[in-house]
Amino acid sequence: xxxxxxxxxxxxxxxxxALVLSACGGGGGQTSGGGDQTGxxxxxxxxxxxxxxxxxxxxxxxxxxKENGVNVxxxxxxxxxxxxxxxxxQAGKAPxxxxxxxxxxxxxxxxxxxxxxxxTEDTRAAYEKLAIEAVTFNGQTYGVPFTMxxxxxxxxxxxAPEAPSSIEDLVATGKQLKAAGKTSEIxxxxxxxxxxxxxxxxxxxxxxxxxxxxxxxxxxxxxxxGVGKPSSVQAYEKIAALGEKGEGALKRSIAGDNILSLFTAxxxxxxxxxxWQFADLKKxxxxxxxxPVPAFEGGKPARPFxxxxxxxxxxxxxxxxxxQEFVTNxxxxxxxxxxxxxxxxxxxxxxxxxxxxxxSDPLVVKVADAGRKSGQIMPSIPxxxxxxxxxGKAEAAVVAGSDPASSxxxxxxxxxxxxx
Amino acid sequence: MAKxxxxxxxTLTPPEKKPPRxxxxxxxxxxxxxxxxxxxxxAMVLGIAVWAALPLLADQRWVxxxxxxxxxxxxxxxxxxxxxxxxxxxxxxxxxxIVFQIxxxxxxxxxxxxxxGDAHRGSKQDAIAAIEGTSVQQVPGTPEYVLSLATKGDxxxxxxxxxxxxxxxxxxxxxxxxxxxxxxxDDIQVGPDGKVVExxxxxxxxxxxxxxxxxxxxxxxxxxxxGAIKNQGLSRAFEGTPLRAYDAxxxxxxxxxxxxxxxxxxxxxxxxxxxxxxxxQGWKVNVGFRNFTDVLSDQTLRASFLKMLVWNFGFAIGxxxxxxxxxxxxxxxxxxxxxxxxxxxxSLIILPYxxxxxxxxxxxxxxxxxxxxxxNRLLGTHINWFGTTASAMFAILLVQLWLGYNYMFLVCTGAxxxxxxxxxxxxxxxxxxxxxxxxxITFPLLLVALAPLLIASFAFNFNNFNAIYLVSQGxxxxxxxxxxxxxxxxxxxxxxxxxxxxxxQYGLAAAISVFIFLIVAVISILSFRRTHALEEIN
Numbered sequence: 001x002x003x004x005x006x007x008x009x010x011x012x013x014x015x016x017x018a019l020v021l022s023a024c025g026g027g028g029g030q031t032s033g034g035g036d037q038t039g040x041x042x043x044x045x046x047x048x049x050x051x052x053x054x055x056x057x058x059x060x061x062x063x064x065x066k067e068n069g070v071n072v073x074x075x076x077x078x079x080x081x082x083x084x085x086x087x088x089x090q091a092g093k094a095p096x097x098x099x100x101x102x103x104x105x106x107x108x109x110x111x112x113x114x115x116x117x118x119x120t121e122d123t124r125a126a127y128e129k130l131a132i133e134a135v136t137f138n139g140q141t142y143g144v145p146f147t148m149x150x151x152x153x154x155x156x157x158x159x160a161p162e163a164p165s166s167i168e169d170l171v172a173t174g175k176q177l178k179a180a181g182k183t184s185e186i187x188x189x190x191x192x193x194x195x196x197x198x199x200x201x202x203x204x205x206x207x208x209x210x211x212x213x214x215x216x217x218x219x220x221x222x223x224x225x226g227v228g229k230p231s232s233v234q235a236y237e238k239i240a241a242l243g244e245k246g247e248g249a250l251k252r253s254i255a256g257d258n259i260l261s262l263f264t265a266x267x268x269x270x271x272x273x274x275x276w277q278f279a280d281l282k283k284x285x286x287x288x289x290x291x292p293v294p295a296f297e298g299g300k301p302a303r304p305f306x307x308x309x310x311x312x313x314x315x316x317x318x319x320x321x322x323x324q325e326f327v328t329n330x331x332x333x334x335x336x337x338x339x340x341x342x343x344x345x346x347x348x349x350x351x352x353x354x355x356x357x358x359x360s361d362p363l364v365v366k367v368a369d370a371g372r373k374s375g376q377i378m379p380s381i382p383x384x385x386x387x388x389x390x391x392g393k394a395e396a397a398v399v400a401g402s403d404p405a406s407s408x409x410x411x412x413x414x415x416x417x418x419x420x
Numbered sequence: 421m422a423k424x425x426x427x428x429x430x431t432l433t434p435p436e437k438k439p440p441r442x443x444x445x446x447x448x449x450x451x452x453x454x455x456x457x458x459x460x461x462x463a464m465v466l467g468i469a470v471w472a473a474l475p476l477l478a479d480q481r482w483v484x485x486x487x488x489x490x491x492x493x494x495x496x497x498x499x500x501x502x503x504x505x506x507x508x509x510x511x512x513x514x515x516x517x518i519v520f521q522i523x524x525x526x527x528x529x530x531x532x533x534x535x536x537g538d539a540h541r542g543s544k545q546d547a548i549a550a551i552e553g554t555s556v557q558q559v560p561g562t563p564e565y566v567l568s569l570a571t572k573g574d575x576x577x578x579x580x581x582x583x584x585x586x587x588x589x590x591x592x593x594x595x596x597x598x599x600x601x602x603x604x605x606d607d608i609q610v611g612p613d614g615k616v617v618e619x620x621x622x623x624x625x626x627x628x629x630x631x632x633x634x635x636x637x638x639x640x641x642x643x644x645x646x647g648a649i650k651n652q653g654l655s656r657a658f659e660g661t662p663l664r665a666y667d668a669x670x671x672x673x674x675x676x677x678x679x680x681x682x683x684x685x686x687x688x689x690x691x692x693x694x695x696x697x698x699x700x701q702g703w704k705v706n707v708g709f710r711n712f713t714d715v716l717s718d719q720t721l722r723a724s725f726l727k728m729l730v731w732n733f734g735f736a737i738g739x740x741x742x743x744x745x746x747x748x749x750x751x752x753x754x755x756x757x758x759x760x761x762x763x764x765x766x767s768l769i770i771l772p773y774x775x776x777x778x779x780x781x782x783x784x785x786x787x788x789x790x791x792x793x794x795x796n797r798l799l800g801t802h803i804n805w806f807g808t809t810a811s812a813m814f815a816i817l818l819v820q821l822w823l824g825y826n827y828m829f830l831v832c833t834g835a836x837x838x839x840x841x842x843x844x845x846x847x848x849x850x851x852x853x854x855x856x857x858x859x860x861i862t863f864p865l866l867l868v869a870l871a872p873l874l875i876a877s878f879a880f881n882f883n884n885f886n887a888i889y890l891v892s893q894g895x896x897x898x899x900x901x902x903x904x905x906x907x908x909x910x911x912x913x914x915x916x917x918x919x920x921x922x923x924x925q926y927g928l929a930a931a932i933s934v935f936i937f938l939i940v941a942v943i944s945i946l947s948f949r950r951t952h953a954l955e956e957i958n
Contacts, residue, residue: 005444005452008452008455008456009455012455012456012459012460013459015459015460015463016459016460016462016463016466019463019464019466019467041628041631042627042628042631042632043631068627069626069627069628070627070631083919083924086538086541086924090541090542106700107538107923109550109554109700109701110538110539110700110701110702111538111539111541111701112541112542112546112547112549112550112701115553115554116553116554116556117652118558118564118652118656118658118660120564120656121564138554138700139557140554140555140557193806193895194893194895194897253790253791315550315553319631319634320634320638321630321631321634321637321638321651321653321654322627322631322634322653322654324651324652324653324654325653325654325655326653327653328652328653328656329653329654329655329656382538382539382700382923385923386923389902389903390902390903393897393899393902394899394902397899402899406899407899410899411899411902414720414899414901414902414903417720418903
């Protein structure tokens with residue numbers, strides 16, 4: 001018994017020593033492997049959103065990496081990319097390049113997460129003017145844009161052959177079609193139970209309202225909030241007339257997730273949405289056309305928001321040299337822009353790319369024209385983040401039929417309080 | 421006679437055996453299998469400790485290293501000593517309690533005393549570096565150079581040199597730490613894009629070599645009379661100057677172009693100018709009790725805090741009461757042995773317990789949809805469930821009832837079966853009505869067994885984030901304070917403040933979390949004290 005025990009003890013002792021040594025070896029390998037990152041091999045870490053655009057970014061990133069002998073890793077982060085990027089940046093684990101919307105710039109700059117980019121005059125001139133304006137904040141350019149989207153009016157040409165000249169015209173035609181039993185809804189504009197200020201903005205601006213006033217040198221003035229002012233109340237009075245207690249063109253049960261099915265099932269002749277719908281619409285045999293969102297009769301021009309997607313260089317990335325090279329020299333080429341467009345039909349921001357798709361995708365060019373004519377760059381100041389929630393809920397209340405004056409001034413007060 | 425007895429007794433007692441110093445029973449183990457398991461587990465602990473210690477050592481994090489060493493030493497001491505038996509049972513639970521409960525609570529409390537949030541994340545140095553870095557402007561009139569990264573001599577150790585070409589004049593320069601030096605066109609070879617490909621005395625770097633010297637390159641710049649030339653990536657360079665610089669003598673940021681000054685406001689963590697406008701980048705500062713007083717004094721926050729506190733209590737107590745009531749009722753009914761098919765009923769009731777709770781909350785949320793939901797379709801109504809406060813509260817409590825009564829059914833069944841049937845039989849013999857017997861005999865005995873579970877259920881539901889956030893999201897929202905919905909509980913409100921769209925405010929959210937913690941802790945302590953009173957009935 002005693003000998004057996006001694007053998008067992010010896011065997012277990014051996015196993016313990018082996019485990020500890022392997023842990024040492026593993027630990028050492030870990031640190032040297034980690035050290036490798038900033039050592040001899042060149043690395044680049046890119047974060048981007050999910051979907052076909054993300055997959056295309058992965059392919060493009062790896063192609064650049066192979067061409068230049070750099071180890072490129074593209075991570076797809078479909079949800080909460082902005083929050084995760086800011087948190088990672090603060091924890092010292094930032095990627096080198098991040099792709100995101102331009103309205104993140106204010107928040108990313110105030111958290112010291114991105115670096116400005118110096119663009120040559122030629123590069124700047126190759127982009128749409130509004131795209132460059134969108135990525136400019138406090139006089140500095142922060143990102144290289146690659147898409148420039150805005151919403152337009154989609155129209156079923158079988159049901160409504162002519163583009164409406166105004167909202168009233170649209171509603172009249174929609175009501176006629178509804179009365180004739182051809183459709184069941186007048187208009188598919190996403191509202192949802194908590195509202196959608198992004199999609200209602202053309203009607204809001206046409207009715208006379210504004211989000212933030214403009215600074216004389218360009219950019220938005222956070223001290224001049226338009227929500228709550230008499231102009232915003234007047235605009236929402238016009239919107240209330242179209243709501244559930246009015247014409248019934250705007251409903252809270254219509255939201256982003258059902259407008260496409262309403263349009264493709266021919267339950268409505270009109271849909272207000274963006275170029276991201278083109279991919280799904282191509283699969284159906286629907287005859288449709290796009291035109292700018294019409295304005296109220298006698299009102300101001302209807303200005304949809306322009307959102308730009310851009311590539312940014314992270315301030316706290318480990319490989320800024322390669323990040324700057326990737327963003328300023330590779331991401332700004334027309335080939336990359338076109339490859340991204342083929343994967344996901346957003347309007348390209350490069351003028352050259354837009355020229356090249358004129359023949360094959362005329363509708364995308366129409367969207368770009370609408371944006372250029374009357375688009376309004378979505379404010380990227382950090383104060384804008386405080387507007388979405390209260391204004392959306394007020395919009396939902398107004399569409400439901402509550403008094404515009406009280407709802408909108410209450411929303412304005414709530415926003416002012418959170419901006420303090 | 422007595423003497424020899426004593427002497428015999430003395431010789432009869434066996435000599436004291438010395439405790440073994442190594443091997444079995446040296447540390448309290450009494451079986452070979454136990455010894456093997458103990459050695460294996462301790463080996464794993466040692467392995468993990470070594471694996472964790474090496475990166476800490478490499479990064480020179482002495483506090484973390486000390487913690488790892490101390491914890492490992494403590495574990496080895498406790499498990500290898502023969503005596504510390506209570507500690508052997510308590511130490512794993514205590515360690516996990518410290519790591520997963522106490523440390524996060526302390527960290528949250530310390531965050532509540534700061535203004536940690538968007539624009540206040542880093543240190544003052546970080547903010548200054550960000551302000552200076554984002555104020556660099558290209559000096560007007562200077563060319564945008566085409567750059568070739570090079571070194572003087574060995575690529576891994578030589579001084580960095582920028583080989584620049586002005587695309588307009590086609591003139592090439594060598595930029596060193598002393599300034600720009602013109603390069604004669606005959607000496608060098610220039611590629612088609614303007615990049616210098618070869619130059620005497622300089623080694624042009626390829627991407628791999630440049631990437632290896634990335635840190636030196638990022639700190640290198642060529643001084644000029646109006647600023648400095650810095651690289652932008654591998655193939656571009658420009659002459660720029662930072663417009664804003666930090667001046668330590670006045671603790672302020674000065675703008676060279678406009679002359680504006682922003683002075684550091686250390687109580688708010690911002691640089692403010694004379695008009696009160698602040699620069700975008702700020703830093704994290706200690707604000708003392710400001711977050712706590714804000715919660716109590718700010719009008720909008722205070723009004724919503726009280727309202728949410730009342731609903732929070734009502735929701736937690738209501739959930740416990742209705743689930744307990746239904747669970748107890750069903751347990752009583754299914755406790756009767758005469759009832760046929762008890763097994764089937766029991767399985768059907770337990771089935772929802774096996775479903776993932778989060779998915780169930782989402783399914784119920786869609787059942788309450790005004791236009792397409794199951795409930796409205798079945799009842800033929802068009803109720804906007806989450807449009808009014810009362811219907812939203814009813815909807816949430818209904819979901820909680822469906823999800824929670826089967827757990828209560830299980831525990832009540834167990835507790836009912838532990839009550840001896842003799843007691844109720846005796847009461848029956850004495851002529852007591854069944855309801856009277858239940859009220860005076862069964863129910864108090866049940867409560868003795870179940871009181872801790874009910875308290876635990878209350879504490880759990882007080883912070884039941886999923887129940888509110890996934891079902892109603894806090895709807896309906898009053899227009900005057902869209903952040904605080906009418907069915908919001910404190911934790912969902914805190915979550916919206918910390919991670920909602922209007923910028924992260926972790927300090928304020930941490931302060932509200934501390935309030936929640938204090939409320940739940942006080943109630944739990946008081947409740948557990950009272951349950952000792954219940955024990956005395958028995």
